[in-house]
Amino acid sequence: MICVSCHKNLLSEDDFTRFSCPSCSEQEIVRCGSCRIKGTLYSCSRCEFEGP
Ligand SMILES: [Zn+2]
Ligand SMILES: [Zn+2]
Structure with a gap:
């Protein structure tokens, strides 16, 4: 898992x-805990949705 x-x-x-x-x-x-706390953007590899 990444x-x-x-x-x-x-x-x-x-x-x-x-x-x-x-x-x-x-x-x-x-998402890892630190990215969740920082509110780092993530993106879906399937539909390319991006969210905080
Ligand atoms: Zn992370
Ligand atoms: Zn998606």
């Missing part, structure tokens, strides 16, 4: 969130 915002490998992390893309609902978005 954080979609900073591309950090999250295998050794326990602070991250996973959710479906709010636009297409088909792509799983994974």
